[in-house]
Amino acid sequence: MRDFVLERPRSISEVLDTLQRHGNKAMVKSGGTDVIVWLHKSIKEPDYIVDLTAVEQLKGIVVNEDNVEVKALVTLNEVIGDDSLNRYFPALVQACKAHSDPLIRNRATVVGNVCAAVPSGDMIAPLVCYDAKVEITGPNGSRKVPVSEFITGPKRTSLGTDEIVTGIRIALPAVETSGCYLKAIRREALDIAQAAVCCTLFKGDNREFRIAFCAVSARPLRATEAEKLLNSCSNIDDEVIDQAAELAADAVDPITDVRASREYRVEMIAELTRRAISRCLERPAGEGVHK
Structure with missing residues (x-):
């Protein structure tokens, strides 16, 4: 880790003044759980760390x-x-x-x-x-x-x-909602997701499902085709859930890396989507973490 200067401004205006002075030589820190890792691994090498924790x-x-x-x-x-x-x-x-x-x-x-x-x-x-x-x-x-x-x-x-x-x-939602976040990991705790799915259900007259993913795309991604299927069905049975899960898997194009293969991630997206939809519909489903 290289040396850096720690700045601790006490107001938003002081933060902005500090950033204007240092430009791209500065890095902002709040909790610091990612920043500390990046510094230790020399992934980031700022000359200044701007610590926000004193800004009420x-x-x-x-x-x-x-x-x-x-x-x-x-x-x-x-x-x-x-x-x-x-x-x-x-x-x-x-x-x-x-x-x-x-x-x-x-x-x-x-x-x-x-x-x-x-x-x-x-x-x-x-x-x-x-x-x-x-x-x-x-x-x-x-x-x-x-x-x-x-x-x-x-x-x-x-x-x-x-x-x-x-x-x-x-x-704030205007109707009752339910939601579910499920992730696949390799061990009990302190592990990064190999793949994860979030499903939310807004339960108004015009019921709306939304599905998004974690760890399977470079940018945030919604399963729009799966959402369309679920939102167009008056009766969502196991067959519809299976179809939606396959559409969700088709929406992602993950990479293979040290944590999981592309094929495993695609399979897990289908399985986690299936479980998440069932959870939102208050049907029996597995635990929040899949190992």
Whole structure:
């Protein structure tokens, strides 16, 4: 690990001033669970680390009249313990529980997981299913970008070097919902997903399924054909679920790497999609982690 200067601004304006001074020589840190690994492995070699943890404006979960804002320093354990997020966004809570262990979840943040933009990021698929928006602040003001557009490739985002993500905003559903996040891993804990599926169901008069994936594409991906099938069927039986699972598997084109082969990932997407749909319909299904 190379030497760097640690900056600890205490307000958003101080953060922006710091980033403008240092440009692409600076890296922003919130929980730091990804950044520390990158530094140790020399994947990233910044001259300056801008630590956000002293910025009070970036802390807390705010429930508004029609949306919830998860601010940049909110940890995964804070999400797990929040009643509103458990009520309205169960798949996001399940993804937080599936990520690492309680000690790491005390530091890791939802926003940090999204900004890392690794294909195996657990938070990404649920946030895509819930149509979450990334809130960005820079010297020219603020803007909101859907998570699906914010991530442009592996470890790449649309964030400028002089901008920060201040939070993620999710619209409160107007109808009852259910959700499920399932991941395939090799061991009991502290493992990155080989493949994962998020399925959400909005149960209004116009029932709507949404399905997204983790660890099987370079950018966030929805199973649009599978969604169309499910959303067009008045009666979803086992045959329809099987068809939707195959359509989901057809939507992905994963790579082979040290964690899993392409063929295994495709098979797991079909199986996890099948289970996730059943969970959302409140049918018996397997556990949240498949080994």
